[in-house]
Amino acid sequence: MGSVRNPFNKLKRCMPSGAHNVVARRRYPSGTLRYALRSQFASGSEQNPSLIEPCRIPSAPLLALKNLFAGMSFLAFVVFAPGILFAQEDLPFNISCDYLKYSKSSEIVFSSGNVFIERDTMKLYADEAEFRRNESLVFLKSRVRIEDAATTMNCDSAEYHLAVGTAPASGVFQNARVFRDNMYFVGHDAEQLGDTYIFNKAYLTTCDDDEPHYKMASPRIVFVEKKSVTMKHAVFSVRGVPVFYTPYYRQRLGERRWTLAVRAGRSSRSGTFVKTRLRYNWSDNFRTYLLNDYFSRLGYGKGLELDYKSPSTQSNLYVYGINEKDAGASNRTFRQSHWQQLPAGFLWQSYVEVQDYSLFNNNYLRDESLVLKPTYIRSRASVSKSVSAYYLRLSGYRNEAWKDSLNRFDADNVIAPEIYFRLNPVKLKLFSYDLSYNYRNYFNTDPNxxxxFSDYTPIHSSLARIFNSYRLMRSITLFPRIGYQFYKSGNLDSVEYYFHDINTTLNFYRPLKLSFTHNYKKEPGKTPVTDNISFADEYRPARNVVFRQSVVYDLKKRSQPLENRFSLLQNQLNFRAGAMNFYARNYYNIALGEVLSWEAEGSGRHFSSRFTHNRAEPDFLNWFQRFNFKYGKWVVEAGARTFFNYRKTDIKLEDVIEKELVLKRNLHCWDMMFKYLVTRDRREAWIFFNITAFPDRPLGIYRDAIGDEWSFRKQ
Structure with a gap:
């Protein structure tokens, strides 16, 4: 340190010659460290530093020694109770242990007993550790564990070179077990150089048992983090029994550049079929999908999908076609969507779709409906901007359907253009206001x-409101909303409305809350379009009990009998008892004096029962029942819907109109899922398997009894 005097020089003159070692000890109640200096003679017996006992040093020498150590510019001691933490500015890590020894002459730090070394995200554990400062080399011995952000290694001993400058970390390990990328690598010995590991006399598995259920063994395994695993003379075995051998095996890790999804089987409509979907990733943002299908009855289908995604741009193109052999129909599907952020905060969105009588769409591996879609061309586009003060959108839409009489596509629904503007709420001193405006040039010949609008018709509509919430008293809150609405269509006269809804909430008695809202809408000089008062109450007689009611009283029906002026009265009761939740709700017709429909449900952690009844189906109930529970490694979910006559004492099997059973089994390193589903228009079953470490790559068998289909699927 230049002119800084070495405090050891004075101490050396007072001690016999020999190696001078520092042994750090535990923290004392006073908060200071007690250090013992031991002179070791070449001719004397040298004790293991981990067995050195604390020296009894008088307080004055201890103070001098404390000052001496404070002058050591290259060494500092920090305590982690109950152990000791050794830290130094020039050292690349902190160390905590029970016993620690530092040799100045050789610049070696020796530690033992619950050794913990930390460097950035890397953590090392061992019974003994030795750090050679000049070589940036750490020796670890007995119960060694090395962890970083993504890798965990256990071994008997390790010789580990820390990363210095541009030199990567490296090491040699004995009896190593490494966990990385959902895989376990176990080898007699291992070497590391940066992101590359080499395992000798090793095996690879995703099973976390000490004796794995299956493994891939090889004399030499080369593992490159996030890239690949390579083996020579690999043997795959299940429960110790060899299954197959390959002289060379290589697997790409991370998201592979290509994946293949396969669905093969037979159905009454398609015949024997094989459907494939090959995905290739050109980059992190761009990928392609090649669709290639064979149907013994329909023919060959081919398609292409291009998909691009980035933070500012998303675009997708999908094309598929098939010439059906049995029907002679030529089916084509085309879709293109685009989303892009433009300068100045604008956003562009567009979508184009051309669809004929095709059964194929981008939900490609799902079960498709047999309903033929009409032939059409549909497109839409918009430019929008959204900020805290307002939202603005300019858009257009066009739908064309094929007309046999014209032998061409003909537009049946068009908006060209549409302008929408909304001013977000602006708060003033006494109230807030907002407004919106919409313009459409609209054409429509489709009644659906x-x-x-048989001709293009300009339509204008606007809305302006003022509103605020006022607390009149501690128990009274007033929330009025007053507005003006304008509407004009083509050459017709404009229509203007004044409207308001004024809500008053009363809460004089804490468990009871009452709410009244007057809804009013009127065109100047005409009778009101809307004039009613809605009533709602909420009563909480106990902590876990809530009763709610709501009804609307129509002031426009003053001439009618009182009971005819009310809408349906809704009553709902919710309560909780322990882990059980219950609710009951009904709709009561005040004019008829009877309940039109009701439902009730009770649910707990492992079940739920729900009953519904409608006056239109007298004497009949819908019963929805679900169970879910675990039995060992089995997870069971079961559900059923029963529609039955509650006046009869028995429920027949044909009354159960929907059934669902799901079984999931954790097979330790495998997962199995079985599902059986029956509804009025579906009768299906699945059984799928996947390796637990890779849940997104299942394979299984599917059965559709309605479509008479059997198929094998692999993702």
Whole structure:
């Protein structure tokens, strides 16, 4: 340290010649460390530093010794109770242990007893450790464990070179077991150089048992983190029994550049079929899918999907086609969607779809409906901007359907263009306000889409409101909303409305809350369109009990009998008893004096029972029952829906109109899932398996009794 005097020089003159070692001891109640200096003679017997007992040093020498150690610019001691932490500015780690010895002459730190070394995200555990400062080398012995952010290693002993500068970490390990990327690597010995591990006389498995249920063994395994595993003369065995041998094996890790999904089977409509979906990742943002299908009755189907995603842009193109042999139909599907952030905070979105009588869509490996879709061309596009003060959108939409009479596509629903603007709520001193405006140039000849507009018609609509919440008293809250609405369609006269809904909430008695809302809407000079008062109450007689009611009184029906002025009265009761939850709800017709429908449910941790009844189906109940529980390694979920006559004493099997059973079994390193489902239009069964370490790669068998399909699926 330049001109800084070495405090050891003065101490050396007072001690016999020989190696001078520092042994750190435990923290005393006063909060200071007590150090013992032991002179070791070359001719004398040398004790293991871990067995050295604390020296009895007078307080004055101890103070001098404390000052001496404070001058050691290259060494510092920090205590972690109950052990000791050794730290130094030039050392690349902190160390905690029961006993610690530092040799100045050789610059070696020796520690033993619950040794813990920490460096950034790396942690090392051992019974004994020796650090050679000049070589950045750590020797670990007995019950060694090395951890970092993504890798865990257990071994008997280790010789570990810490990463210094551009030199990567490296090491040699005996009887090593490494866990990384959901895989276990176990070898007689192992070497590490940066991200590469070499295991000798080793095996690979995803089973965490000491004696794994299955493994891939090889004389030499090379593992490159996040990239690959390579083996020569590999033998795959199950419960110690060899199953197959391969002279060379290599597997890419992480997200592979390509994956293949396969579905093969037979159905009454398609015949024997094989459907494949090959995905290839060109980069982190761009991937392609190649679809290649064979159907013995339909023919060959081929498709392509391009998908691009980045923080500012998302785009997808999907094309599929098949010439059906049995029907002679040529089915084509085309879809393109695009989403992109533009300068100045604008956002572009577009979508184009061309669909004929195809049964194929982008939910490719799912079960498709047999309902034929109409032939159409559909497109939409928009530019929008959303900020805290407002939202603005300019958009257009067009739908064209094939007309045999015209022998071409013909537009039946068009919006070109549409402008929408919304001013988000602005708060003033006494109230807040907001407003919105919408313009559409609209054309529609499809009655399923709403009002018919045989010619392009401009439609204007706007809305403005003022509102605020006022606490009149501690138990009274007033929340009025007053607004103006404008609507004009084509050459028709404009329509203007004044409207308000004023809510008053009363809470004089804490368990009881009452709410009244007057809803009013009126065109100037005409009778009100809406004029009613809604009533709602909430009563909490106990902590876990809530009773709610709501009804609407129509002031426009003043001339009618009182009971005819009310809407359906809704009553609901919720209560909780321990781990059980219950609720009951009904809809009561005040005019008829009877309940039109009701439902009730009780549920707990492992079950739920729900009953429903509708006056339109007298004497009949719907009973929905579900169970879920664990039995050993089995997870069971079961459900059923029964529609039965409650006036009869027995429930027949045909009354059970829906059934579902799901069984999941943890086979330690494998997972199994079986599902059986029956509804009025479906009768299906699945059984799937996957390795626990890779849950997104299942394989299994599917059965559809309605479509008479058997198929094998692999993702």
């Amino acid at each position: 889409m709403g009002t018919i």
